[in-house]
Amino acid sequence: MSFDVAERIADAVLYEGYLLYPYRASSAKNQVRWQFGVIAPRDHVDAGGSEHWQMQTECLVEPGDDDSPQDGATGDPKLRVRVRFLHLQARTVEEALDPEGQRFGPVDVLEVAGEEIRSWEEAVEERVDLPPLEVLALLGGPSSFPLEVAGGQDIEVVRGSMGAITGRIVRTRWPIKGEVQIGAQEVDGFLRMTIRIENLSSIPADDAAQRDAALRHSLLSAHTLLAVSGGRFVSLLDTPQDASSAVATLDNRHTWPVLVGEEGERHRLLSSPIILPDYPEIAPESPGDLFDGGEIDQLLTLNILTLTDEEKREMRDSDPRAREILERTESLTNDELMRLHGAIREFQSVRGS
16 A cells, blocks of 8 residues: 555655755854654663654454455455654865865865855654554554664765865764564454564763764654554544544554544555644645745744845755755745635635524
């Protein structure tokens, strides 16, 4: 069963809070980042750190005939699990200390051909797909799967307008090591699924209590996508009466499971670090993601347009995604701006008393 129908919403969740208005590296709110869905190493939490080292999703599967024959045969429920998160990548800018580009030294900003390149914390997308699971087999005991992401370093040489080496960009990622545990239990005729993500990465003792050090080994904006065939998920927000007792037993930790896809379809679930309704949608009027929690496109768009030229320059140079927001915003037509003003989704009659 494909996750395609859920990916757009999941992408919005993935980058929620990635960069906040005014989208500049120097702004106070962008000095302390990665607020949503942080699963930090257990070493950090044990040393008194403020983040959580695990995220747990619990949901109900109603076993029975699958009403999506295109996804496969009916029968015992089968589960697919995908874990998605951002992996911190430190972008360090260095200037060349000799004409041959053999020696380099770190700087906060490197100016090249009229543009500035800044040291900054970026992120790369990561996903871990588990093998398809027979849900009934999990009744005999949970299964565990490794969650491991390698570190690495990439170096990009920067040249000036005449081709001479003026500096370089060093992008560094640190390894992440964890585990995903999946179990099942029968409750009132439903199958209670438990998906637990744990971060077991090691941090040097001297750095364990430091949030900046812990974030290097953390799952950022972590969330889980679930898909089931041979059964259906039960809404935890609009729970049918016969499932209410079973829902009351669920223990969701630092996450919020909601149904995704076409309204009424119950084969996909997004377990999100932010609160969402069932079947969340991106407003069709929105020209693109602005990363701000509970964003109001019109307000943020107008605010971006009022930035000074110097503020726009810093926004452009802070992050490629910030540059894309600025370029997209400045290219909006008057008609596109007016569509952001408001929309009526539906009319409902109100009966007088």
